[in-house]
Amino acid sequence: MPPAPRRAASRSAIPQVSWRAPQPAPIVLVSGPEEVCAERAIGGIRDYLRAEDPSLEVSDLRADDYAVGELLALTSPSLFGEPRLVRVAGVEKCTDAFLAEALAYLEHPQDGATVVLRHTGASVRGKKLLDAIRAGTGDGIEIACAAIKRDADRFDFAAGEFRAAQRRIAPAALRALVSAFADDVTELAAACQQLISDVSGDIGEDIVQRYYGGRVETTAFAVADTAIAGRYGDALIALRHALASGADPVPMVAAIAMKLRSMARVAGNREPAKQLAARLGMKDWQVDRARRDLTGWNEASLSTAIQAAARADAEVKGASRDPVFAVERLVTVIATRAPYGA
Structure with missing residues (x-):
């Protein structure tokens, strides 16, 4: 049985369900920009329903290219009464016709039908529909798929992948894996699943290096690590490899700045790591x-x-015409621990 859904904060009257433990309801709102989590949630609902009844009918429609009457036609009972799953994409760009019919459908959901509405949050289009669902119209649930942007969020995501598969991965291996795919959560998810599928037993750093070593060596975090360690030559080589591999200077500078901020936050503090991490909202590691x-x-x-x-x-x-030089100068300052040109 899936875990009981928890109630959301005051903005929503419907249960909030984790994308890692999705479950069906007459109306399922899958909200938020993180596509990999949304895909997992929607796929999980399909698998849940199909396990209950293999005769499940699955249909897809787009809210931004909607033909009048489609929603009702797809959710109406069939001759043999099979359960129906209707997956609706593009709700953030929905047509007026879809919005009107979806609002009407909330008042009278069809028995045996599960309607999954995907709204990325990229616009306020469809807000009236979202507000109605969150108010409790239509007996719905919400699966929020918040953006995974921070390093700590990516670390938690990857750790959750292995935890869900009941597999152990060494902390150093997990850090290396997250660093290797710091700019793409979809690729990080795929890498986690590949290791889970291919490797038996515990996963150590040597395994991550064997699978993704080339990528690990050319990431923004590898550049930051070598520069912060004072290895000037290695840092420049790593930087040039990363740029040659198509790395963007913007996330590279962001990764370096993040590590510097972490250093500044803990500098001079002698609290135990666990207590300091809790106080600063960081992880022990x-x-x-x-x-x-x-x-x-x-x-x-x-x-x-x-x-x-x-x-x-x-x-x-945008403040400079040469972003590559800006990154090289930053790496030089960090690795030499002195002002540029000093």
């Missing part, structure tokens, strides 16, 4: 890593590096 990264740094050099990162961030986002 992030505190430990930031403390290791601080070796050889002082207040002045860290301040210089943070200022250089702020400058580079502005330059790669």
